[in-house]
Amino acid sequence: MSRQFNGVMQVRSDYIVGIFGIIFGGIYSAQSLVLPKASIGNPWAPIYFPVSLGILMVGFGAMLLLKGLKQKKGRSILIFPREALILIAGTLVICSVYIFLFERIGFIPSTMIFMASVLTFINEFKKWKINLAVAVSFTLLIWYVFEKLFYINLP
Amino acid sequence: MEILGYLSHGFALAVTPLNMVWLVLGAIMGTVLGMLPGLGPTTGIALLLPLTFTMTPDTALITMCAVYYGAMFGGSRSSILLNVPGDGAAVAACFDGYPLSQKGKAESALAMSAIASFIGGLIATIAFVLVAVPVARFALKFGPPEYFTLMIFALAATASISKEAMLKGFFSLILGLMISTIGMDYQSGVLRFTFGIQELQTGIDFIIVIIGVYGLGEVFINFEKLAVTGPGDVLKKKFGRIWITMAQWKRCWLPILRQTPVGFLIGVLPGAGGTIAALMAYNNEKQISKHPEEFGEGAIEGLAAPEAANNAASVGALIPMMTLGVPGSGTTAIMLGALMILGLQPGPLLFQQHADVAWAVIASMFLGNVVCAIINIPLAGLLVRVLAVPPRILYPLIVGLAFVGVYTINFSTVDLTLLMIFGVVGYFMKKFKIPTAPLILAVVIGQSMEQSFRMSLMLSDGSLGIFFRSGICNVLIVLAVISIIWPFFSDWRKKKKVGTM
Numbered sequence: 001m002s003r004q005f006n007g008v009m010q011v012r013s014d015y016i017v018g019i020f021g022i023i024f025g026g027i028y029s030a031q032s033l034v035l036p037k038a039s040i041g042n043p044w045a046p047i048y049f050p051v052s053l054g055i056l057m058v059g060f061g062a063m064l065l066l067k068g069l070k071q072k073k074g075r076s077i078l079i080f081p082r083e084a085l086i087l088i089a090g091t092l093v094i095c096s097v098y099i100f101l102f103e104r105i106g107f108i109p110s111t112m113i114f115m116a117s118v119l120t121f122i123n124e125f126k127k128w129k130i131n132l133a134v135a136v137s138f139t140l141l142i143w144y145v146f147e148k149l150f151y152i153n154l155p
Numbered sequence: 156m157e158i159l160g161y162l163s164h165g166f167a168l169a170v171t172p173l174n175m176v177w178l179v180l181g182a183i184m185g186t187v188l189g190m191l192p193g194l195g196p197t198t199g200i201a202l203l204l205p206l207t208f209t210m211t212p213d214t215a216l217i218t219m220c221a222v223y224y225g226a227m228f229g230g231s232r233s234s235i236l237l238n239v240p241g242d243g244a245a246v247a248a249c250f251d252g253y254p255l256s257q258k259g260k261a262e263s264a265l266a267m268s269a270i271a272s273f274i275g276g277l278i279a280t281i282a283f284v285l286v287a288v289p290v291a292r293f294a295l296k297f298g299p300p301e302y303f304t305l306m307i308f309a310l311a312a313t314a315s316i317s318k319e320a321m322l323k324g325f326f327s328l329i330l331g332l333m334i335s336t337i338g339m340d341y342q343s344g345v346l347r348f349t350f351g352i353q354e355l356q357t358g359i360d361f362i363i364v365i366i367g368v369y370g371l372g373e374v375f376i377n378f379e380k381l382a383v384t385g386p387g388d389v390l391k392k393k394f395g396r397i398w399i400t401m402a403q404w405k406r407c408w409l410p411i412l413r414q415t416p417v418g419f420l421i422g423v424l425p426g427a428g429g430t431i432a433a434l435m436a437y438n439n440e441k442q443i444s445k446h447p448e449e450f451g452e453g454a455i456e457g458l459a460a461p462e463a464a465n466n467a468a469s470v471g472a473l474i475p476m477m478t479l480g481v482p483g484s485g486t487t488a489i490m491l492g493a494l495m496i497l498g499l500q501p502g503p504l505l506f507q508q509h510a511d512v513a514w515a516v517i518a519s520m521f522l523g524n525v526v527c528a529i530i531n532i533p534l535a536g537l538l539v540r541v542l543a544v545p546p547r548i549l550y551p552l553i554v555g556l557a558f559v560g561v562y563t564i565n566f567s568t569v570d571l572t573l574l575m576i577f578g579v580v581g582y583f584m585k586k587f588k589i590p591t592a593p594l595i596l597a598v599v600i601g602q603s604m605e606q607s608f609r610m611s612l613m614l615s616d617g618s619l620g621i622f623f624r625s626g627i628c629n630v631l632i633v634l635a636v637i638s639i640i641w642p643f644f645s646d647w648r649k650k651k652k653v654g655t656m
Contacts, residue, residue: 013587013588014322014323016587017323017326017587017589021326025329028333031348032347035345035347035348036345036346037345038340038342038343038344038345039343039344040343041342041343041613042617045340045342045343045609046340046342046343046345046347049336049605049608049609050333050336050347050348053329053332053333053336054333056325056329057326057329057330057333060322060325060326060329061326063322064322064323064326067322078586078587080586081379083378083379083381084375084378084379084381087375087378087381088375088378088579088582091374091375091378091554092575092578092579095554095558095571095575096575098558098571099568099571099572099575102562102568102571103568107559111555111559114555114558115551115552115555118551118554118555119547119548119551122378122381122547122550122551123545123547123548123551124547130548134548134551134552138552138555142555142556142559145206146559146563150206150208150209151209152208152209152563154559154562154563
């Protein structure tokens with residue numbers, strides 16, 4: 001089944017990256033300045049490097065913002081397709097549940113549920129037999145490789 | 156003679172049954188990962204990295220190198236058969252490889268790409284043997300200021316490789332350095348940006364960043380293609396004899412020999428890499444050729460030259476990583492990090508303190524090339540069937556592998572959360588066309604860079620003049636400045652040339 005993409009969000013690349021750089025660089029610099037001082041040697045030694053990075057980030061962010069503002073309309077426009085965003089968001093939700101279950105119910109059941117869920121979400125429900133077969137065989141193969149061949153203990 | 160002695164010792168270590176098994180498996184896994192569009196050597200090595208944690212350093216490095224070469228060999232399979240490059244370096248193989256395939260010469264194209272890759276890789280490995288020891292000996296003169304300026308050069312060259320994206324390259328670089336500051340400062344014991352999370356005290360493992368950005372990020376960006384991908388080309392599954400004719404060989408041997416040194420030198424330079432080497436080799440041959448009109452229509456030398464250059468570049472890229480301890484690309488940055496995890500310090504001392512490991516790896520490069528050629532010529536018909544795996548099944552498998560791999564680093568679910576975050580970061584970086592290689596390089600060498608900087612200042616009582624006192628530092632600073640200015644200068648020269656015409 002082929003689904004059509006609908007652009008849901010259009011953004012100007014350099015402009016957005018520039019704004020992000022300024023804000024992120026600013027917050028990072030401010031956080032760097034309140035870091036604890038070193039008790040031995042120069043007290044500011046652990047702070048110089050991060051503060052410099054924060055300032056550089058603000059600088060590069062400002063340059064990108066200026067570049068973005070100078071660009072003609074229509075250039076450097078990015079489109080975020082709705083289906084891709086849904087797939088990403090859905091995958092992230094399933095991953096979060098997997099992280100929650102991983103150490104609680106163990107590797108084999110949690111990974112089987114996780115793989116079956118991701119496959120069903122991405123590869124469609126009607127192909128459930130293939131999805132289930134892939135989920136079970138992947139989980140058991142990975143378990144065997146890590147536990148038996150590499151002696152790496154999984155929960 | 157000294158080198159031959161080391162090399163024969165390296166061969167003795169490389170041909171042990173365990174190393175050979177991993178070399179073959181690594182080459183197969185690399186070939187398969189390299190041919191899958193959207194993946195490639197960096198993602199391949201990142202995903203397979205956790206497998207090497209329990210290996211001895213020589214076996215781990217041999218496996219990673221085999222994955223690397225395998226991916227470089229395999230990248231062109233999908234270029235030739237589907238017109239979709241497996242990785243960036245295989246893009247030039249589309250130009251003439253796919254037309255050859257459409258003309259019913261897929262067998263010749265597959266064989267020629269493997270033969271050219273083999274010759275390119277082999278010659279480059281011989282060059283590596285000759286160059287490695289002198290470079291490593293020279294690097295013994297390096298102190299903290301020299302290392303700091305060397306890292307500055309490597310980072311500046313990587314960030315400024317594309318003039319259009321230079322600002323974003325530096326943005327990526329700074330972001331990577333910021334990530335490397337998270338955790339305990341080893342000189343003062345001060346905790347930085349841990350926000351009370353105990354797991355962050357030792358910093359964010361760079362493997363999580365790599366697997367997140369390259370593994371998950373790549374999957375997320377490929378989600379966009381899932382719905383728009385139509386039936387596309389039907390994958391050819393039945394092949395005749397995969398080999399070349401004498402006439403084809405006569406057309407290709409000289410281009411292969413001409414472009415191998417070009418690829419090797421580009422590979423050694425930080426920032427440049429297989430893609431640039433392959434494209435440059437293709438353009439060089441097109442300019443030299445008596446029949447440039449055939450290029451793009453199925454000229455077999457148009458396939459052979461970039462393939463040789465791209466493999467030579469992959470060998471050349473290992474020189475700065477192994478001899479200086481400073482990687483020049485995303486892939487070698489991962490390998491450098493892996494070496495550090497295994498308790499080895501890449502750089503000049505590697506050839507003194509762990510000469511057995513270093514030479515076993517060099518010996519394995521010769522063996523790896525032979526193994527990759529065997530895999531990619533007689534077994535090509537079998538391996539390309541992997542391309543028939545639907546992406547809707549492949550991507551969930553990559554996600555699963557990424558999660559399990561990351562968990563085995565520290566056995567912590569906090570790492571899995573970080574993986575998700577870096578997957579999203581990777582997606583947005585790719586979406587906003589922010590180069591990811593500078594970020595990875597910065598994350599891997601960020602901490603050593605800061606330590607070199609601070610140690611230099613301690614040596615000079617806080618004077619920045621220490622970075623301008625030695626000739627090596629001055630040369631490296633000049634190179635860093637040139638690498639930033641050069642793209643603008645060459646652009647200005649081109650404009651001037653057009654203006655005068």
